[in-house]
Amino acid sequence: MGSNISIVVGFDQREAVAYHVFCQSVIDSSTSTVQFLPLAENTLNEYKEVHTDGSNKFIYSRFLTPFLMNYSGWAIFADGDMVCQADISELWALRDESKAVQVVKHDYQTKASKKYLGNKNENYPRKNWSSVILWNCSHPDNRLLTPDFIQNQLGSYLHRFSWLTDDLIGELPKEWNWLAIEYPENPGAKLIHYTLGTPCFKDYAKESMSDNWKEVFARSNEGFDY
Numbered sequence: 001m002g003s004n005i006s007i008v009v010g011f012d013q014r015e016a017v018a019y020h021v022f023c024q025s026v027i028d029s030s031t032s033t034v035q036f037l038p039l040a041e042n043t044l045n046e047y048k049e050v051h052t053d054g055s056n057k058f059i060y061s062r063f064l065t066p067f068l069m070n071y072s073g074w075a076i077f078a079d080g081d082m083v084c085q086a087d088i089s090e091l092w093a094l095r096d097e098s099k100a101v102q103v104v105k106h107d108y109q110t111k112a113s114k115k116y117l118g119n120k121n122e123n124y125p126r127k128n129w130s131s132v133i134l135w136n137c138s139h140p141d142n143r144l145l146t147p148d149f150i151q152n153q154l155g156s157y158l159h160r161f162s163w164l165t166d167d168l169i170g171e172l173p174k175e176w177n178w179l180a181i182e183y184p185e186n187p188g189a190k191l192i193h194y195t196l197g198t199p200c201f202k203d204y205a206k207e208s209m210s211d212n213w214k215e216v217f218a219r220s221n222e223g224f225d226y
Helices: 013-029 059-066 088-092 146-153 155-159 210-220
Strands: 005-010 034-039 074-080 082-084 101-103 134-137 169-172 189-191
Touching: 005 013, 005 059, 013 034, 013 082, 013 210, 034 059, 059 074, 059 134, 059 146, 074 088, 074 169, 082 210
Parallel strands: 005 034, 005 074, 101 169
Antiparallel strands: 074 134, 082 189, 101 134
């Protein structure tokens, strides 16, 4: 059991299908045993969401990952609006014990002022860094991430990893959080992030790299016979 890859995945009922498609995509390509933990708000008994500025239901609860892992070992956090096109073991192999977190350090200006479900889409420092996180849950600097602490922090503080010094924020290759629409199409992307809108939404059903998502969606529906 200790060799399992733990993956904490954002879950929002408004796009529940995205969670299942992401998990399917990981299963399709993984050569290691994986275990998924959905960040479903109704299951987080020790955390009460008090923030009111989130575009999804897990925008803050992602920072509970070390707490949910009992501050032990490693875990991957991923937004649900993604598909994994490579073996997740490759990402797992990038763990660096000297870092508290490892992320793709995006540096871009968004192409859109709005995103899915009419949410505002604004530029801010370290935008989308927190959408894929390789967490060193055992790192002592992550022990302050308790439910109470997270409930009382501003989004800017959490999403910029402000509790950490910059040397503790490791960098992952951009292919592990490739932003559809924002970045050019990339057949070599290991994990595609539909940050502006998952192709389950009609406004994004025919956007860049949407076919990749639809292929996994079709596989996730195998077994229906009616």
